[in-house]
Amino acid sequence: MMKLIHADIVYSEDRAHLAVHPDSYIAVEKGKVKGIWPVIPEEYRNVSVTDHSGGVLIPAFSDLHVHAPQYLNRGLEMDLLLEDWLSKCTFPLEAKYADPGFAKLVYDAFVDDMLANGTMHACVYGTIHSEATSYLIERMDKAGIKGFVGKINMDRSAPEDLLEDAEESVRETEALLEKYSGNKNTKPILTPRFAPTCTGKLLYDLGNLGKKYGVGMQTHLVESLWEAEQARVLFPECSCDTEIYEKAGLMDNGPVIGGHFIFPSEDDIRIMQKYDSYAVQCPDATVSVIAGIMQTGALLDRGMKIGLGSDISAGHHIGVYTQAARAVQLSKLKEFYEPEGNRKISFPEAFWMATKQSGDIFGATGSLEPGSVFDALVIDGLSDAARDLSPAQIVERFCYIGTKENIKARYINGKQI
Ligand code: GUN
Ligand code: FE
Secondary structure: OEEEEEEEEEEEEEOOEEEEEEEEEEEEEOOEEEEEEOOOOHHHOOOOEEEEEEEEEEEOEEEEEEEHHHHHHOOOOOOOOHHHHHHHHHHHHHHHHHOHHHHHHHHHHHHHHHHHOOEEEEEEEOOOOHHHHHHHHHHHHHHOOEEEEEOEEOOOOOOHHHOOOHHHHHHHHHHHHHHHOOOOOEEEOEEEOOHHHOOHHHHHHHHHHHHHHOOOEEEEEOOOHHHHHHHHHHOOOOOOHHHHHHHOOOOOOOOEEEEEOOOOOHHHHHHHHHOOOEEEEOHHHHHHHHOOOOOHHHHHHOOOEEEEOOOEOOEOOOOHHHHHHHHHHHHHHHHHHOOOOOOOOOHHHHHHHHHHHHHHHHOOOOOOOOOOEOOEEEEOOOOEOOEOOOHHHHHHHHHHHOOHHHEEEEEEOOEEO
């Protein structure tokens, strides 16, 4: 069954440019984009048209780094820095997910809010708890969200009620891989929290699981000077944080998504690029709990793959569109305070990171070019009475001042939700 949708259409043409099709028709068939035309093609004259005139149709967003259990803490304790924030605010909340009923309540709200804010693809952290994480995978899969969800692994330097034994942690992770790797939309991914809370044995055993199941990994990578130093002290045989995961065999089994990547050494960059891995900029989070800024422009120019993350609850806003705006702002501060080698990024580059570049992890998502999975949003209500804005300007304004109320329609796998 084919359908046509009428709107202004905007998506990323490439890293530096937006493709803009004003007042056009997009054909969607079997959940995928078939084509875009300024007038209805003759052969589609009898196809029904959904009219979103005046609205701008854009691809749905991808959140490459977000903690579902921390949803309850968004906007709280934002005056702490990483180490204190983890121990005083984050770990005590995560311990509560031993209760599956509590987890269900939060995870339902989390998934609903992600979709409300236009995120339809995501790399999500759970907690160490298998039952709660299973529920999250099932809930996201049922909603049609293309994504990866990880049961967190950590076997040192965490409070007693969040500490696992390495063997038990690996056993429970394998059970999730067995059960959910064949899912249609949302699949499990290995999620060692970060170097300070993982022993070498745990990481090596996870590396073996990665090989056995052909599954990738997400973690926090060179996210703060404290974390990078801990990695050096705890793994003296490795030259940098990223090498810890390379040596453990965790880099070449599937997509690798490294959150933050704010203080990489040349070795970190080399290893990430060797495996075509993704670094994730989480602008709000790094301003709040890390106080560091990624070298986004410089890394993009070196061909690094970079997506954006809300990093709830180190970040406070679940909408990835807000992070696209913040990424532009932070790149200016980076250029201003550290001009050597750094440059500001453009809005099209930030939008590309939030859609097309990151969407590639999940298949043909993050775009509206023909062949793309039709996961899309219609945004509206952002013009001024005194002056019209172009479709591209509306998209930029949405990222700066839009809210979920400006998303007038949502399509996932071609179906309106
Ligand atoms: N590093 C280790 N755990 C976390 C976390 O939950 N959030 C952030 N932002 N950094 C981390
Ligand atoms: Fe995080």
